[in-house]
Amino acid sequence: MKGWNAATFGDTMPDYDHQDWAVATDEAEATDFLAGFAKGGRALELGVGTGRVAIPLARRGVRTTGIEASAAMVGQLERKLGGGDEVRAVLGDFADVAAVARSQAPFDLVYCVHNTFLLLLTQEEQVRCFRGVAEVLAPGGVFVLQVSAPRAYLLSERQSVHTLDVGLDRTVLLAATHDPVSQRVDRQQVVMTEAGNRLYPLAYRYVFHAELDLMGALAGLPLSRRWGGWRGEPFTGAGFHVSVYHKPVG
Template sequence: MSFDASEYGRYVAEVYDETYAHLAPDAAVERLAALADGGPVCEFGVGTGRLALPLVARGLTVAGIEGSPEMVAGLRAKPGGDAVEMAVGDFAQTRMPGEFALVVLAFNTIFALPDQAAQVACFRNAAAHLRPGGRFVVEAWVPDPGAFRAGGALRPVRVAEDAVLLEVALLHPAEQRMTTTKVRFSNAGVRLLPANHRYAWPAELDLMAELAGMRREHRWEDWTGRPFTDDSRDHVSVYRRPERP
């Protein structure tokens, strides 16, 4: 399947920050800073810097890989944006120089990759960026095919006085894919934000980590560290590269 790493940003970069302004990053930044333990951080799919810039503000060295030049321009335009070393490219393949204490792939972005092979390559690329004992952190939702009726689903993502965000999705279970478009209604008009997904269950991600030479260290329901249970709809999973013998 062909994959254009820059496509998502072309649709959403202009309104990304205002669309997701309701998602406060404080708990994620706190957890990531603790996991990095003062070491350098590389974020895959860094976007406009929702996590990277607060980590820089905490004194951490942060690098990022982002497929969209438009998203990178948004990051660069913000205070502190020049402090993030950036590479534009597919984060399943693109390599940043150096070794990192922490690689971050947040906000369900692992599912932006088009197929299982690309996701496995992403895990291997993350492992290649890590120093011995380093960690790879993945934030993702837990697949819920039961939420679809006749192969389709419509759900509200955010309902507020100034904007409404809906997600419309079609399920393709044979390939574990979802064709999705978010629809944003605001006083400025209607905006379509397509973002297709190749979803994977947590256990499948664990196996990808094993194939890349990493082991799962933690799995929480969210960034605050709540236990992951049968009812959890999201997870934050931490994988660790072994120390040298």
């Protein structure tokens, strides 16, 4: 996708929290899960966006920093905070988490939710992110990833159009092209209404859980546990999984 960069997703979502077709609603469950691993310490969110998870986590007593590539998203986060400082936002690309967040390290918890990790578009960037996370984690700290397994229809198609939502006043379509060699998908989310159409581009690199585990091992962050969701459901190989990687003590 020509013109795409780390800030594009956030820059094209000027009112992200009101895009109900795009926003997850699992922040309460995510916050409960993450707070248990933070243990009242310090947390870092990769791709913090508008603070959907970071703000309630901070209000649970966890000192929270967030990396975000889009200044527009940081602006939305700051408006939600209303002048408060519960979450510290750092502008930067979380592929380079070590360079961006080194001055705030170490962290007891680093986390990345709802497929945000997949916005790193190459295997090299994803591996570099894991290694950076290992650098900023305190010994005994954990890296929590919420990522979805690739869908079967995606793997078999080079291009596709799917319907995401149909309502009385709008239809949302997903038009995508797929490169199976690089595991990259370029997608336009098309919102059609009587007033006109809006385009929301998205590019991502999907990754299988076994590949994630190898990235963790290479970075010195072995897999600790994996569940099918924030409530500890078993992972069946489909849908979202929550994976916990730990940094050994010593």
